[in-house]
Amino acid sequence: MLGYTAVDLFCGCGGMTEGLRQAGFHVIAGIELDDNAASAYKMNHEDSTVLFHENILDVNTDDIAKLLKGEPLSLLAACPPCQGFSSLRRKNKKGAVNDPRNKLIHQFYRFADELRPITIMLENVPALSEYDDFKEVVKKLAGLGYSLDHQIVNVERYGVPQRRKRLVLLGSLLGNIQIKQGSNTLVTVRATIENLESPEDTSDPIHKIYPTHKEKIQRQIEITPHDGGSRSDLPEDYLLECHKKPGIGFKDVYGRLRWDSVSSTITGGCLNPSKGRFLHPVANRTLTAREAALLQTFPSNYRFPIDIRRSALALMIGNALPPEFCRQQAQSVKEHLDVIFMPDIFDKEKRSQIMRSVKNKGTKQELIIRELLCSLGFGQYRLSTSQLRCAPDIVYPGRKKAIFVNGCFWHGHDCQRGTLPSSNREFWEEKISNNKQRDNINYQEIESQGWSFLVIWQCEIKRKNMTNLEERIIIFMQS
Structure with missing residues (x-):
């Protein structure tokens, strides 16, 4: 199980x-x-x-x-x-x-x-x-x-x-x-990252990853007010030229997170202050890769590759x-x-009944065969009957006919789809052998009750085979 x-x-x-x-x-x-x-x-x-x-x-x-x-x-x-x-x-x-x-x-x-x-x-x-x-x-x-x-x-x-x-x-x-x-109930930035050791003191290689900046950008970060400050709080002399133009959006860029609020959306640019509000609330740097991952709620020991570009790591964390x-x-x-x-809610028989009803929603192959039967004039089928202990996929109780739509792998068909995995060979041989044995018992039961049956294999349900499949179905239904 x-x-x-x-x-x-x-x-x-x-x-x-x-x-x-x-x-x-x-x-x-x-x-x-x-x-x-x-x-x-x-x-x-x-x-x-x-x-x-x-x-x-x-x-x-x-x-x-x-x-x-x-x-x-x-x-x-x-x-x-x-x-x-x-x-x-x-x-x-x-x-x-x-x-x-x-x-x-x-x-x-x-x-x-x-x-x-x-x-x-x-x-x-x-x-x-x-x-x-x-x-x-x-x-x-x-x-x-x-x-x-x-x-x-x-x-x-x-x-x-x-x-x-x-x-x-x-x-x-x-x-x-x-x-x-x-x-x-909100979980804040403070509750998530305040108690982390500094990147300089940590042994966590992911927590050491964050960018360094040119002198002007670093100074801009340093004078950005703590706990939620943004570029709109800066003297004009410290604004980047691109931010002085009228109508410039993205007000959060080069902004600090707030301790007692949730963070802004952690995106693929979370290690770049020009991509959003990704500055630490009080430290004069952006978030570290570990801080960004924690704000995404990854466990503190979750591992990431460190031999890739910082931008690729940020993208991976932000896209998660x-x-x-x-x-x-x-x-x-x-x-x-x-x-x-849960066994204390339904007994085994009831759960089996429910799962049969789920199965009867139909696999892709079963739905194709149902549509084909309708197109051939045999649309008065049922998906189950109390006349049989086994469960064919399609039944015609009045005609006493049953159709099985079998997956090649699970029912051991002698075709490419029925090839067993090379690993754990004994398990698969026993599993498929038991399935084939159960199939034969079902077929014998059907015939003993005066029914006839048709097996349609998954590999046969192809557009190029439709003419032959239609002929087989017509012969079976009219015999």
């Missing part, structure tokens, strides 16, 4: 995974393309999580399914790249920036469609909710049977010492699910999801799952 399992798409340096793990999920896999982020992820999660360090377009969900060892995926979590939707990049533009990464949200749907997790969670910038790609994915997820809720929330209401708005989407095949609401926010949302999902899976 794997417990509650999760997969983290676009996992970055591991903010989502850290939150999921703290909530009690076993994150079996993460997917990340960026080299620096993948390096940080491995440093912290390689002990229990398989990292697919590649383009998500190239990841086959069958490889994820093998890690589940026959059990359902409890949660699919994702934070697709949001650069094209971010308000900073759009500035005053109404539409999203033309960025090919905008389309990656459709990979979230692909994984949900092919893995059919019990619950799903997506987090992103608020502006994503305005765009057609998001609306299309939401509509398609609802078509898969997910009950959905999506809202825009501020992470400062969830124990994160930072002002940061996020779009959250939750979905469940088990029924209604709601996004956890935050509280009015705050683990504490993810933990609270994941904890809410876990409580939703507990209602079904």
Whole structure:
């Protein structure tokens, strides 16, 4: 038993995974393309999580399914790249920036469609909710049977010492699910970083990372009032020439954080005072990389690579999801799952019945076969029947016919998709052998009750095979 399992798409340096793990999920896999982020992820999660360090377009969900060892995926979590939707990049533009990464949200749907997790969670910038790609994915997820809720929330209401708005989407095949609401208790900058030792005295290499500046910039920092001061408080002689021009926005740049408030949003420029309000409340420097990570709620011992450019490290930290926010949302999902899976709430038979109903929402292959049956005039099927102890995927009780839509790997088909992993060979041979034995028992039971059955393999459901598949179905249904 794997417990509650999760997969983290676009996992970055591991903010989502850290939150999921703290909530009690076993994150079996993460997917990340960026080299620096993948390096940080491995440093912290390689002990229990398989990292697919590649383009998500190239990841086959069958490889994820093998890690589940026959059990359902409890949660699919994702934070697709949001650069094209971010308000900073759009500035005053109404539409999203033309960025090919905008389309990656459709990979979230692909994984949900092919893995059919019990619950799903997506987090992103608020502006994503305005765009057609998001609306299309939401509509398609609802078509898969997910009950959905999506809202825009501020992470400062969830124990994160930072002002940061996020779009959250939750979905469940088990029924209604709601996004956890935050509280009015704020965690301040003071409570998060005041008691840290100085960068000069620390043994933490991440806490030593912050920029040095030319004399004029350093002097500007030194005379910026402590605890919330900004460039608007400076004499004109100390203003940069670019800041003297009328109509210049971004008033927070070269500003100090306030001790007894939350910080401004920690972005990818968090180690550069020209990118936002990232000066320490009283020290004459910017935040250190460790301070920025703590304001993102990473644990104090979370590891990051130190052999990369400072700007790359800042980008990694700023792009991460705050683990504490993810933990609270994941904890809410876990409580939703507990209602079904806690043994003192439902007995084994009832849970099995519920999971059968989840399965009957249909895998991608099953949905294709259902559509094909309808197009051939055989649309009066059912998804279950009390006449049989086993559970075919499609049944026609009046005709006494059953159809099984079998995944090649899990049912041991003699094809490329049915190839067993080279590692842990004995486990997989025993697992697949037991599945095949159970299949044969089911087929014998069906025939003993005067039914006939048709097995359709996953590898057969291809466009080039449709004519042959249609002929097989027609012969089976009319015989």
